[in-house]
Amino acid sequence: MADEDPNAKVECEDVPAKEEETEATEPGQNYVVDEVQKDKRADSSWSAPILSFARKATETLSSAGLKGSDTSQHTSDPLKTAAVKDPMVVERSNLLSMMKLSIKVLIQSSLSLGRTLDSEYPPLQQFFVVLEHCLKHGLKVRKTFIGQNKSIWAPLELIEKLCPESADISTSVRDMPGIKTGLGRARAWLHLALMQKKIADYMKELINRRELLGEFYEPGALIMEEEGAVIVGMLVGLNVIDANLCVKGEDLDSQVGVIDFSMYLKDPQATETTQDDSKMTAILDQKHYIEELNRHLSCTVTDLQAKMDSLEKTNSKLIEELTAATDRINALREEQEQLKQENAHILQTSQRKEEVTLQDSQLELETYRQTRQGLDEMYSVVWKQYKEEKRIRQELQKELELQIGLKQEMEVAMKLLEKDTHEKQDTLVALRQQLDQVKNLNLQMFNKAQESDRVAQKKEEDMERLEKKMIQMEAAMKELEQRLQNSENVRKNTDESQNELRSEMKGKVNALQKRLTDLDTLRAGLESELSTEKEQRQNMQRELHREQDNSAELRTQLQQLQGLQMELLDLRQEKKQLQQLCEEQEQALQEMGLHLSQSKLKMEDFKEVNKALKGHAWLKDDEATRCKQCQKEFSISRRKHHCRNCGDIYCNSCSSNELALPSYPRPVRVCDICHSLLLQRSSIRS
DSSP: OOSOOHHHHHHHHHHHHHHHHHHHTOOOHHHHHHHHHHHHHHOTTOOHHHHHHHHHHHHTSOSGGGTTHHHHHHHHHHHHHHHHHOHHHHHHHHHHHHHHHHHHHHHHHHHHHTSOBOTTOHHHHHHHHHHHHHHHTTBOOEEOSSOEEOOSHHHHHHHHHHOGGGHHHHHHHHTOTTOOSHHHHHHHHHHHHHHHTOHHHHHHHHHHOHHHHTTTBOTTOTTTSHHHHHHHHHHGGGGGOOBOOOOSSSOOSSOOOOOOOTTTSOOGGGSOOHHHHHHHHHHHHHHHHHHHHHHHHHHHHHHHHHHHHHHHHHHHHHHHHHHHHHHHHHHHHHHHHHHHHHHHHHHHHHHHHHHHHHHHHHHHHHHHHHHHHHHHHHHHHHHHHHHHHHHHHHHHHHHHHHTTTOHHHHHHHHHHHHHHHHHHHHHHHHHHHHHHHHHHHHHHHHSOHHHHHHHHHHHHHHHHHHHHHHHHHHHHHHHHHHHHHHTHHHHGGGHHHHHHHHHHHHHHHHHHHHHHHHHHHHHHHHHHHHHHHHHHHHHHHHHHHHHHHHHHHHHHHHHHHHHHHHHHHHHHHHHHHHHHHHHHHHHHHHHHHHHHHHHHHHHHHHHHHHHHHHTOOOOOTTTOOBOTTTOOBOOSSSOOEEOTTTOOEEOTGGGOEEEOOTTOSSOEEEOHHHHHHHHHHHHHHO
16 A cells, blocks of 8 residues: 555656757757657656657647757757766656646645635646655665664654644644554654645655654655755645535545646646746745735734743733832831830830839838837947946946945835946847847858858857946945945934935936837837838839849840841842832833833734735725715826725826835835824834
8 A cells, every 4th residue: 555656656757858848949850759758768667558648748838948959959968968877867857847847737726716625626636646656765664673664754754853733733643543654644644744744844844854754755755856846846836725525424545646647747738828827826926825825924923922921921920020020129118117116115115124123123222221229229229328328327336426425215216226327238139139130131141251150259248247347346345345234323314315315316217218228219119110121122122023033024125126137138138129120120120011012012003014915905906986075076187096005096186105014125106094094003112
């Protein structure tokens, strides 16, 4: 199924060469027959029916090329020798000329037919046969386990990798259930590529990668040489053909690819005139130009739409990033403000606490000074009382020396004095205890134990002195007793004086008792003050502990504030970087907006040109009897003029303007409406 037909190969090698001669040099009949005979001697594979068919073909050629027979004979000699030397060159030239004829006949017949072509159209079938022979030329035979395989499907599969747009064709061809061989898949692929009007693009991509084609083709193959590029250029002309081919119902595996030369050998009487040919070529060129222009515009429109989509996506992404960045910046600003407020609040609270602690410490110092002053005053008062008592005792001693003779009264007085001394000793003991307590409190509160110890030592020394004096007083009392014994005789005389002394002593005792009661009240007040001072000291110690804890917390908060300041610096740097990024992105967005506006303007121009090409029809002269703008009837003096932009017919006054259009190289006639619109667009564009 995949092998080539030898008859088809012979026809492909011989007859296209003759057709090329009819188009280029048009030699005489005798020379063509001689050339055929020489080629027959060179290659024994040519058959008799093909030769007779070639003779009939040469008989129908025109006799206009007889003048150049000599020159063509001279030029054909080296070609003949080259063909004898290298048959691959002859095959390539025959296939190239055959492809030219098939494409020409296909385009002319399709244009004269004026409708879409189907798979049963003979010129289209012959075109596929010739294209198949061109692709099979120089194809290597691939050995497999089943046997030798020679198919053009393998190189066509490369197009799927080189051109991703052809992936849909390849997958649809593979999924077709009725096609089993590689040749059938290749034929189906060619049918679908022709319907898409991209067969020239796909073949161009394939021929440009000749290093990959070396795996499938021999070095002298048609695809590997310059003739392949020429064929690709000729295939571009097939874009003017509209084909509707049904691939699923046909048996593409079993078709025999034989070239029919009858449709390429025409009678000269049936040929068209040169003017018709020139008109047809002009029409074809115009149609080809319009198709290419439409195709180019559609490609540019798709590219611009893709660019627009990508730009919109990037714009949306940039907008999202900008919104996220602005949200982040706002959040950072709010956090910064909160941190500033917290920092200010912490500083205020710390200052307040420091002020409170300073005030409390000052108050403590003042209270300590006041208590110290009060204690010093109490000590001075007690010391004064002690001195007064000492002075009173001295006075009493003097009075006792004077009253030596009054024994009984003196005994009573001694008893009273002993009682007073005992009471005073008790008071002194109580005072000592109070002083010891004061000492302990002073040692605990103010760390001044030495001074209190010294004061206590002084008082103990004084007390020892008082004890010594008491001993001396006892000795003196003994002496007084002795003296009293001596002064019993004098007692009677001194009764009156003793009574007076008793009254005086009673008054003094009462005064001393009053003083003792005052001392007791003072001692109670001092004890209450000491208890209050103890409570205040405990409270102050608690407050000190609290303040120490608060100071530790403040230190930790200060450390945290330092860390927060560092974070603020980092955040400010990030903010600057983000602002720079935002500015760069805004500049990029502005540039993109400019590009978008320019691309939109270009799109509008392309759309207008496309509308002008598609929507505006060239109005015929017979259809218009009045000017479209001023509605005046046409006459011999008022002639008809076409607007080159919209295609409508206007009078000379309504179409006196000229402008340069994209489809025309020079300024052409344009109506007033199109002239104003085009000027407005050009001003907007500028």
